[in-house]
Amino acid sequence: MENIINNIPVTKCEKSKISDVDFNNLAFGSVFSDHMLVCDYKNGAWETPKIVPYQPITLDPSAKIFHYGQSIFEGMKAYKDTNEDVWLFRPMDNCKRLNISAKRLAIPELPEAYFMEGLKALLKLDSNWIPTNSGGSLYIRPFIFASGNGFHASPANAYKFIIATAPSGAYFSGKVKVAIEEKYSRSANGGVGYAKAGGNYAGQFYPTQLAIQKGYNQVIWTDDNTHEYIEEAGAMNIFVRINDTLMTAPTSDRILDGITRKSIIEIAKAEGINVEVKKISVNEVVEAAKNGSLKEMFGSGTAAVVSPIAAFGYKGTDYDLPELENSYASLLKKRITDIQYNRTDDPFGWRVKV
Amino acid sequence: MENIINNIPVTKCEKSKISDVDFNNLAFGSVFSDHMLVCDYKNGAWETPKIVPYQPITLDPSAKIFHYGQSIFEGMKAYKDTNEDVWLFRPMDNCKRLNISAKRLAIPELPEAYFMEGLKALLKLDSNWIPTNSGGSLYIRPFIFASGNGFHASPANAYKFIIATAPSGAYFSGKVKVAIEEKYSRSANGGVGYAKAGGNYAGQFYPTQLAIQKGYNQVIWTDDNTHEYIEEAGAMNIFVRINDTLMTAPTSDRILDGITRKSIIEIAKAEGINVEVKKISVNEVVEAAKNGSLKEMFGSGTAAVVSPIAAFGYKGTDYDLPELENSYASLLKKRITDIQYNRTDDPFGWRVKV
Incomplete structure (x- = not known):
């Protein structure tokens, strides 16, 4: 036919x-x-x-x-x-x-x-x-x-x-436990990390397997030079909420310009949430976890949409994140999926009818 | 059958x-x-x-x-x-x-x-x-x-x-002109640069195209953090001869452990050539080119075996290498191919009969 x-x-x-x-x-x-x-x-x-x-x-x-x-x-x-x-x-x-x-x-x-x-x-x-x-x-x-x-x-x-x-169906079920990477890297300055290139994924599998063997679900990649800054999770960009400020790393030649990421930023701002796009140091997150100001971490991506993080591991210590009644993750996931599924207005003009 | x-x-x-x-x-x-x-x-x-x-x-x-x-x-x-x-x-x-x-x-x-x-x-x-x-x-x-x-x-x-x-037939014909890379990178610390992974090659094509447009044949990659050190050429490891010392970068998680590279090192040592495996800074090579102590540069790899470099470009300037009567490149290429083609003894035990 x-x-x-x-x-x-x-x-x-x-x-x-x-x-x-x-x-x-x-x-x-x-x-x-x-x-x-x-x-x-x-x-x-x-x-x-x-x-x-x-x-x-x-x-x-x-x-x-x-x-x-x-x-x-x-x-x-x-x-x-x-x-x-x-x-x-x-x-x-x-x-x-x-x-x-x-x-x-x-x-x-x-x-x-x-x-x-x-x-x-x-x-x-x-x-x-x-x-x-x-x-x-x-x-x-x-x-x-x-x-x-x-x-x-x-x-x-x-x-x-x-x-x-x-x-x-949904990509992930439940909250994920992530390892902040201290040895391996996803991408180089001047490399192809910002592209959705096959090779960027293959290189992540082995370090991710090592993390899975230690009880984690995924790896949060850090910069290849110092491992001091949080980059992305390979299939997700990463958001960190300290007190009521929502932070994510700026895109670069090492970090994918995620469409869910940038939509989350705009929705959060429209919701009146203070959003900072800035380099996030691992030390800052660890300190916030220790002093109780770290409220949430979550990943964003097309497959997972918003994927809440239950805990992260760094240098042999696991840091649990609190269970929040009114998390930014659940609010933002509801807002973005309501737009995607045409359950609400689309003030941003993002939805396209087929 | x-x-x-x-x-x-x-x-x-x-x-x-x-x-x-x-x-x-x-x-x-x-x-x-x-x-x-x-x-x-x-x-x-x-x-x-x-x-x-x-x-x-x-x-x-x-x-x-x-x-x-x-x-x-x-x-x-x-x-x-x-x-x-x-x-x-x-x-x-x-x-x-x-x-x-x-x-x-x-x-x-x-x-x-x-x-x-x-x-x-x-x-x-x-x-x-x-x-x-x-x-x-x-x-x-x-x-x-x-x-x-x-x-x-x-x-x-x-x-x-x-x-x-x-x-x-032979992989390259004639001497090559190379660009020392100042912006793009081949691999990250903690990445997959030491593996012969497909993604390592795809990431090189675009920067190489840019170099070809400027009149070069290939790119010599530098470290992704400072671009101050020579790494490899993607399909070849790189040797530099300053005065009568032959130098090549140490292998690492960013540099392929080339079989031709390590054979060249052993043959050169057996020939009485002073070989140094050390980090080679671009500045050192540029200075040597300026003061006349840079005698040769060549690539080594299975396809090309030994590939002499005629000139390199760096920061907008091209540096020509001298034409030598008795180059290390031609000596070492003859020695290694004589072993490979069974035209001479094989004191290293490298040749394997099928």
Whole structure:
């Protein structure tokens, strides 16, 4: 079956897999919708994107993705409201950040219309895959990787941009216990830490495994030179509340410019919360934990939205955070998800209807 | 056709492609031999490797290699001597380094016998692909990547180890002009710079493109904190000769422990050259260039072996290196390649017959 949505040619799958899916028991990103968007870069240009059935990708063993790490991605969600309308949250920010990542990884930048029109067409076709149960959403994974061939260590001459989607429940359950990293690092000054590059994630897995063995869920990365300053948690930016001030580290070439992060900052300010974007030293957080002024820490990210931290470990000591009745984390999570799911007004103009 | 070489099951290709190949005009790593070794990691264990015809790899769009950068590789060469005997150069060092990289990237370590026996079996089967013309060799690319599926940012549960080979001529032609990097970085303290991880290469491409636009061939990376110390060139370690002392930076968690690098150090010492393994400041090199004591700079690596540097650029000034009649670079390249191609004794015990 061939047709066109938003100028995007569509080849539909023969039979939907949706009846096989238990929408009440969805792990994160492990069940995939019926279709995907594919766009190839060849001969110096991005070709017209197309929608095809979700299907395997075939590559030569010399494809540069296997050897030289040219891969970038985005994480987004589609939300369905009680009227069955479908919404995106600041999608142009993901589109623009994908191209910021592309530039740093020497990947050709993608036309914004291919991203936005392709995404909307895909969501229209697979709208039945967007969960309607509480906290559920359709996780959207746009990604680009080097599909060109050859063992020479240089940028590929061919790339694939794909958008795949996965109906998903919540990313984390419960509060997390984090380790503040004292030895390993996520990124270098002048490196690729601000890009959503595959290699930034692979490098975190081993130190995270070591932290998990010690009873933590995640690592909070510190600067690679002194380990004295809190940066981000790899899949989340980090917020720290001392007394009634909410703080987060400034973005840099080492820290991802998180869309949830910057939305949280704006919402918090609109709520009258004192927000400081500043370098946060580990010592400052430890001192605040000791003297009782450390009220909250939480992570922010597309997958987890807002992820409260129960305790952090540093230099062999664990510091528990208090249980608060009216936490900033729960307030801000409610505010941002109310906007995302169209349960409230959107004074910021962030919501985009599909 | 099924048979067994070195306990490795072999499925031969139906028809060799070798008659299509012009061995006198081989670019680096762009023509591939008839067969490859494949070994899968599944259900917590590496399965028995097998040799199959060189063929495409099929992966789910959610395969973690596309998203989270879990990929590592090695670079090696097979050399054929005038008796048609086939040789490897310190292959166990590649095998051990692959597992060092694997550990840092949270990839399960590979049994050494699978690497060594698999490689030897592959070379026996495809020995006709090893060039015999001057400077030619069979480039060997062992690599491991995450083939397991799912969008969750965590180590994959399945991996593929592959050895593919490519008959190749020399990697670089002529002397290279390098830029000493002042802004971008290759690796962080506590990061993955010492591993041969795909992400280490992707991050270099954009700064290298900028350098190429300014007329340089490659970048010499400096430390990410001060940019005051010379580290490596990404695909090569760097040697600097001031007067008659040959210097190279110590390996670290930011610098690859190059097999050519450490062989060059040992050969140079055996030749009576004064070798210093020490931190090399950019200022020291610039001063030596100005006062005439800088005699040579060269890169070392498997692909290029020894790659003389004609000039370097730093802070807007280019510094030319002198043309020497009896350079260390040409002496050391002759010594190491004579060992590799079995043209001389091997007092170090580095050569391994296949």
